[in-house]
Amino acid sequence: MRDRSAALVVVGNEILSGKIRDSNAYFAALELRKNGVELKRIAVIPDDLDAIAEEVSYCAQRFDFVLTSGGVGPTHDDLTMEGVARAFKRRLVTHPELARLIRGYMGERANAASLKMAEVPEGATLHEAGDIRFPTVQIENVYVLPGIPQLFETKLLGLVPRFQADPYFMRAIYTRLNESALAEHLNATLENYPRLLLGSYPRIGDSEYRVKLTLESKDHEYLENAFKHLLDLLPRDTVVKVE
Amino acid sequence: MRDRSAALVVVGNEILSGKIRDSNAYFAALELRKNGVELKRIAVIPDDLDAIAEEVSYCAQRFDFVLTSGGVGPTHDDLTMEGVARAFKRRLVTHPELARLIRGYMGERANAASLKMAEVPEGATLHEAGDIRFPTVQIENVYVLPGIPQLFETKLLGLVPRFQADPYFMRAIYTRLNESALAEHLNATLENYPRLLLGSYPRIGDSEYRVKLTLESKDHEYLENAFKHLLDLLPRDTVVKVE
Numbered sequence: 001m002r003d004r005s006a007a008l009v010v011v012g013n014e015i016l017s018g019k020i021r022d023s024n025a026y027f028a029a030l031e032l033r034k035n036g037v038e039l040k041r042i043a044v045i046p047d048d049l050d051a052i053a054e055e056v057s058y059c060a061q062r063f064d065f066v067l068t069s070g071g072v073g074p075t076h077d078d079l080t081m082e083g084v085a086r087a088f089k090r091r092l093v094t095h096p097e098l099a100r101l102i103r104g105y106m107g108e109r110a111n112a113a114s115l116k117m118a119e120v121p122e123g124a125t126l127h128e129a130g131d132i133r134f135p136t137v138q139i140e141n142v143y144v145l146p147g148i149p150q151l152f153e154t155k156l157l158g159l160v161p162r163f164q165a166d167p168y169f170m171r172a173i174y175t176r177l178n179e180s181a182l183a184e185h186l187n188a189t190l191e192n193y194p195r196l197l198l199g200s201y202p203r204i205g206d207s208e209y210r211v212k213l214t215l216e217s218k219d220h221e222y223l224e225n226a227f228k229h230l231l232d233l234l235p236r237d238t239v240v241k242v243e
Numbered sequence: 244m245r246d247r248s249a250a251l252v253v254v255g256n257e258i259l260s261g262k263i264r265d266s267n268a269y270f271a272a273l274e275l276r277k278n279g280v281e282l283k284r285i286a287v288i289p290d291d292l293d294a295i296a297e298e299v300s301y302c303a304q305r306f307d308f309v310l311t312s313g314g315v316g317p318t319h320d321d322l323t324m325e326g327v328a329r330a331f332k333r334r335l336v337t338h339p340e341l342a343r344l345i346r347g348y349m350g351e352r353a354n355a356a357s358l359k360m361a362e363v364p365e366g367a368t369l370h371e372a373g374d375i376r377f378p379t380v381q382i383e384n385v386y387v388l389p390g391i392p393q394l395f396e397t398k399l400l401g402l403v404p405r406f407q408a409d410p411y412f413m414r415a416i417y418t419r420l421n422e423s424a425l426a427e428h429l430n431a432t433l434e435n436y437p438r439l440l441l442g443s444y445p446r447i448g449d450s451e452y453r454v455k456l457t458l459e460s461k462d463h464e465y466l467e468n469a470f471k472h473l474l475d476l477l478p479r480d481t482v483v484k485v486e
Binding site: 015016018114116148179187197198205 | 274282316353394423424426
């Protein structure tokens with residue numbers, strides 16, 4: 001089994017203050033899962049150098065790779081590159097290829113602020129980002145993405161093949177039993193299938209079912225056996241449907 | 244000025260795996276801001292005891308209060324109470340009042356799983372939660388809320404008066420300038436008004452404006468002066484509207 005773990009660090013006061021509803025975390029969660037990657041942490045932090053450096057350093061040490069979202073423009077509150085540099089104790093330097101791109105794009109309007117977007121931690125590498133002119137910057141296992149959803153999504157889709165792991169298989173059971181009544185059956189199933197990823201999600205106000213159970217594994221046969229085991233434990237008339 | 248800082252810890256594999264799109268973080272961000280509270284961190288972590296204990300402990304030490312969302316039901320993956328107990332090095336004990344409520348509600352169906360929901364860190368206190376039967380559990384500066392949005396929202400609205408701080412005032416400027424051209428004016432404004440909260444949010448594909456600037460402060464006069472300062476720096480024909 002090829003496993004891969006990931007973390008997402010969302011940088012932005014606008015998310016924490018409720019001015020903007022983040023959509024990048026949900027997009028990344030779906031996309032990574034689809035590619036067999038286990039997203040183990042999402043952190044939303046302010047436009048603050050120390051907060052960025054601390055969180056990126058924490059995640060880079062614990063997970064196979066880290067995505068950041070936001071804080072990469074030309075203004076005072078765009079601090080992600082400097083924060084990532086600090087996380088790895090590197091200097092911030094002007095990347096000649098990025099400076100060339102910015103000058104080519106902006107011409108005479110290229111000022112100190114726009115050239116700030118060419119500054120990266122020393123030793124960073126660049127990845128082409130599909131139809132987006134500006135490449136994606138990588139430092140160690142950290143990939144720095146912009147916060148604007150259209151750009152974040154395109155860049156993430158361009159990177160995801162690099163991260164690909166073995167896929168998850170999933171089954172679901174919708175039941176009329178409540179969680180308290182289900183608990184013993186779930187526990188019994190986990191005793192027999194300790195590696196099963198088993199989720200229990202109650203739903204309020206649905207007349208059809210009370211709880212959706214999700215069963216997942218990267219081992220297809222293991223999943224099917226666990227699924228059958230749990231299904232056999234549940235009184236037949238309490239199961240509304242399975243997937 | 245009465246300032247209050249907060250963090251939100253969202254517990255749940257279902258969010259990290261993209262099965263469910265979290266809405267509690269955005270609701271909390273809006274609601275806390277409205278009440279003058281500075282939300283400084285959102286962390287989404289798995290249903291894992293160590294992860295919960297570590298994150299709750301980190302946040303409880305740094306912020307005035309911490310909200311948790313999710314992981315409070317009767318099944319194997321409901322680990323938030325135990326994680327919070329571990330964060331404060333407390334034992335998990337059965338709260339007689341909660342046990343009484345569960346028995347009253349479930350009657351003969353009350354089993355070991357349902358009574359698990361009466362277990363709280365030793366010394367926890369209870370808060371009435373409006374029209375929700377089940378009170379909200381507080382341990383030190385941590386408030387444990389359920390993940391189901393209807394319940395999370397009702398319980399949060401019940402708690403928010405306890406957290407109230409001085410309100411933020413906000414102004415906004417919509418401009419046709421791009422961020423690179425704006426940067427020098429933003430920096431000049433921040434030099435004169437270093438305590439101003441100044442956000443710069445580019446928008447792609449809007450024909451009316453390129454960047455929305457937000458100016459905020461808890462000091463109304465300070466905000467109005469900073470707003471006037473920045474507005475005077477911008478060429479008049481680049482300002483589309485102000486709020």
